[in-house]
Amino acid sequence: MADALVLFSGGQDSTTCLALALERFDRVETIGFDYRQRHRVELDQRPEILKKIVAIKSRWEGRLGKDHLLDLGILGQISATGMTREVAIATDASGLPNTFVPGRNLLFLTFAAAIAYRRGLRHIVGGMCETDFSGYPDCRDDTVKAMQVALNLGMEKNFLLETPLMWLDKAQTWRLAEQLGGPALIELIVEETHTCYLGERGRRHDWGYGCGECPACQLRLRGWRNYRGL
Ligand code: ZN
Numbered sequence: 692m693a694d695a696l697v698l699f700s701g702g703q704d705s706t707t708c709l710a711l712a713l714e715r716f717d718r719v720e721t722i723g724f725d726y727r728q729r730h731r732v733e734l735d736q737r738p739e740i741l742k743k744i745v746a747i748k749s750r751w752e753g754r755l756g757k758d759h760l761l762d763l764g765i766l767g768q769i770s771a772t773g774m775t776r777e778v779a780i781a782t783d784a785s786g787l788p789n790t791f792v793p794g795r796n797l798l799f800l801t802f803a804a805a806i807a808y809r810r811g812l813r814h815i816v817g818g819m820c821e822t823d824f825s826g827y828p829d830c831r832d833d834t835v836k837a838m839q840v841a842l843n844l845g846m847e848k849n850f851l852l853e854t855p856l857m858w859l860d861k862a863q864t865w866r867l868a869e870q871l872g873g874p875a876l877i878e879l880i881v882e883e884t885h886t887c888y889l890g891e892r893g894r895r896h897d898w899g900y901g902c903g904e905c906p907a908c909q910l911r912l913r914g915w916r917n918y919r920g921l
Contacts, residue, residue, distance in 0.1 A: 695814035701733035704818030727767025730890025796829035861914020
């Protein structure tokens with residue numbers, strides 16, 4: 692039986708990865724992390740999405756198993772970034788956005804592997820993406836491949852780290868979601884997933900909720916427009 696653990700944050704990318712995993716694997720578990728992000732909107736959306744996504748296809752329902760929410764408060768304590776503090780989102784001297792949380796994906800993958808080890812899961816699926824990306828070095832294909840080697844050596848395992856969105860742009864990610872779950876999945880992603888760095892959920896746009904101005908909203912908005920041919 693093929694199985695997978697999906698890094699599921701409650702955002703657009705990880706929800707698309709979850710749909711892909713439900714399509715491909717017989718048994719799927721999810722993992723999310725509370726690292727004291729400056730808003731909890733994504734985390735609050737996770738159970739809603741998990742509840743609703745299985746209603747899209749009957750065979751997805753039997754495949755979705757346990758959800759793991761890990762407390763990584765220590766990461767919020769040691770980080771001084773635009774994701775974990777109330778500071779303006781900007782680019783720092785090195786050219787990296789200050790929304791980059793050093794070590795975040797490295798820790799996420801390590802903790803995911805530890806859970807996968809315990810739960811006997813082989814595939815670890817993440818929404819890291821090098822196309823259209825925000826300049827985060829821990830989203831690079833080489834970073835993830837290096838982590839796979841390190842985790843397999845360090846845990847004496849044969850995990851496969853899968854990043855199905857790595858070479859897709861945001862419009863292609865919307866298209867992939869449409870292929871996987873049709874209009875119902877598009878509707879779920881628009882309505883329930885959260886992307887905005889500021890945690891804004893007051894304004895509903897055709898691409899979903901958000902401030903519309905922050906880099907995450909801008910990326911989602913551009914991807915939506917390209918996907919819809921606007
Ligand atoms: Zn925003």
